Amino acid sequence: MFIQIDMHSSVPIYKQLKTAIISSILSGKLKEGDRLPSVRQLGSDLGINLHTVNKAYNLLKDEGYIIIHRNQGAIISKPTKAGKEDLTEFANALLPIVIEIRARNITRTQFDELMDVIWEQDMIGGDNDEHR
Amino acid sequence: MFIQIDMHSSVPIYKQLKTAIISSILSGKLKEGDRLPSVRQLGSDLGINLHTVNKAYNLLKDEGYIIIHRNQGAIISKPTKAGKEDLTEFANALLPIVIEIRARNITRTQFDELMDVIWEQDMIGGDNDEHR
Amino acid sequence: MFIQIDMHSSVPIYKQLKTAIISSILSGKLKEGDRLPSVRQLGSDLGINLHTVNKAYNLLKDEGYIIIHRNQGAIISKPTKAGKEDLTEFANALLPIVIEIRARNITRTQFDELMDVIWEQDMIGGDNDEHR
């Protein structure tokens, strides 16, 4: 669990944490059955409030990435995401960013090159060896 | 000026408005020299407060998309975006979305197809056949 | 009367006009007894509203730079500024600008060099031949 939180970012901490954990799962650093640290542990490791960690864990639980057992903490669950249903949700999130990008006179080719980097990237600080 | 605002979105209204106007400029629906409606006019058209419109206009002014004259409202300005300097800013915005997308088991190819649609898209509801 | 008005500036037009006329007096382009154009004339020359010209003229009258005769237009008056009474007024106007300048790590020497240019300058578009 090498998780980087940017305290200066305008992105809420709980959301950064959630994304970082999903990313670790995708990259294989966290596998089904692995235990996440307790909210207290992780909170103190990252120097953030345990309620913030808790909020991230609950979102991950709601989206099926982890299972929270009352006394045993959080366990990475089987990937069950059916996927692909709601691409429009992502399109809506991407559209404003793409508009800003196009306003910078960035070509589609340049964008694709940027996306190549992003797509392969693990989380900041990640060591990519095994995915894909 | 056919602008769609989603009052229920978590994206702030002023930001939606700003994005919509930039998009209209990109698509050619708004051209250099065109006048934007007054803040009062547009606010009442969209059913939002004039201060919210004002905030969007001021952001557009700060980023060089429009020029605001005290008594004549807002005018679309020459595009002067130098561009390309700070791609990392966009990468940071895209990364969490991409992570969510990958978590849905969407392939890079499928993503590119989605991006084809987004990239070419003018604004929602936009009919852009008449702009020369 | 070669007066440049920047319609894009946030400085009110009437104030730009007033400053430009004072500058012309200082540089000798306008001398005691010279007639200023009528408000209609100057307004149409500059492409601005005659009320705006009128406002500038009235300020100049109030500050003793010109005399307005009901039917003969505005005449440059004898310089009667006693001067030097209220330096604090200027200090207050200069202070915020100086603060911004210092925040840019500009040295006093660099500032003095800048001031050399400003001090000698006639108005934009002015042809300096005779003053000092």
Place this chain on the structure above:
Amino acid sequence: MFIQIDMHSSVPIYKQLKTAIISSILSGKLKEGDRLPSVRQLGSDLGINLHTVNKAYNLLKDEGYIIIHRNQGAIISKPTKAGKEDLTEFANALLPIVIEIRARNITRTQFDELMDVIWEQDMIGGDNDEHR
């Protein structure tokens, strides 16, 4: 935080506040890492609306003087002003004042003496002996 606001000035309150804070930073009364009062706190201290304070803070944020954390208020940031690029901006601001000054028959020497005072000045009412 001893900040003087002139409610009767034609200079907007938020701009006075912004300038005062920059000045405090320059003079060393505010140092990197120091916390500014919350918008509510400072607003009530100064007898102005919190939104007015907020506007000043956001300008300071945009110009890199402070960092605003969602839950911890505003922190003085590292000075990162590159500086020196756009002296013309300042020249334009200084020119009309200089013209008024010259119209008062103030000599360059007298002006320089005035500037000596302004340049060295910390903030009005500031007692800066204790900052290291």
Place this chain on the structure above:
DNA sequence: GTGGTCTAGACCACT
């Protein structure tokens, strides 16, 4: 508790 956003209403400067 913090700032972010939105609404609302007011007054002012400018043209």
Place this chain on the structure above:
DNA sequence: GTGGTCTAGACCACC
């Protein structure tokens, strides 16, 4: 009638 500024009060997200 235009935007600029200020006030005020409300709700929300975050921690």
